[in-house]
Amino acid sequence: xxxxxxxxxxxxxxxxxxxxxxxxxxxxxxxxxxxxxxxxxxxxxxxxxxxxxxxxxxxxxxxxxxxxxxxxxxxxxxxxxxxxxxxxxxxxxxxxxxxxxxxxxxxxxxxxx
Amino acid sequence: xxxxxxxxxxxxxxxxxxxxxxxxxxxxxxxxxxxxxxxxxxxxxxxxxxxxxxxxxxxxxxxxxxxxxxxxxxxxxxxxxxxxxxxxxxxxxxxxxxxxxxxxxxxxxxxxx
Numbered sequence: 001x002x003x004x005x006x007x008x009x010x011x012x013x014x015x016x017x018x019x020x021x022x023x024x025x026x027x028x029x030x031x032x033x034x035x036x037x038x039x040x041x042x043x044x045x046x047x048x049x050x051x052x053x054x055x056x057x058x059x060x061x062x063x064x065x066x067x068x069x070x071x072x073x074x075x076x077x078x079x080x081x082x083x084x085x086x087x088x089x090x091x092x093x094x095x096x097x098x099x100x101x102x103x104x105x106x107x108x109x110x111x112x113x
Numbered sequence: 114x115x116x117x118x119x120x121x122x123x124x125x126x127x128x129x130x131x132x133x134x135x136x137x138x139x140x141x142x143x144x145x146x147x148x149x150x151x152x153x154x155x156x157x158x159x160x161x162x163x164x165x166x167x168x169x170x171x172x173x174x175x176x177x178x179x180x181x182x183x184x185x186x187x188x189x190x191x192x193x194x195x196x197x198x199x200x201x202x203x204x205x206x207x208x209x210x211x212x213x214x215x216x217x218x219x220x221x222x223x224x225x226x
Contacts, residue, residue, distance in 0.1 A: 034214070043117070043217030046215070
């Protein structure tokens, strides 16, 4: 049973418009959430994160929103650029000492010029 | 340059032939981890290590072994590979404190025939 779900395998957006990537989780013990970006033939790279005590975190063109009651988070990219085309993974961390990450299945974002 | 390196990047082998995938990091990180990425399943953790000589199972440890004799190295061992271990493998590392921004290696594409 997947505890972190990304229900959209792919998303296409026009350059300059907003990209919204969604993620749902089931485990209420998760207290920290991250987004990773992955280009082909490379490892995932950290993009942005949010603690469960916040509902929004912004870093340049990237904003993550957390709705704890709905167990839902989203990543907004504004404006979208062709270089943003990649697979985006949502991940969640529990409070144990190892703070292991549980990943979603990823969403392929394609930004069309 | 701070990085996580993996070798080999690509490997094709046959069922039952023991293999080792090496992982090394130069950031003096205490925590290291192995993941496999499969279509529709995202990244799943195989094993992790909190420090030298301290290892523990992740979500999918069956068929794998690891060792952590030195802080910088964390090899993944497949004693008797099977076709269901065909996958894309990532090594990652992070510091032991704080939240979970992991640094990933470039990946190893393994095919078991």
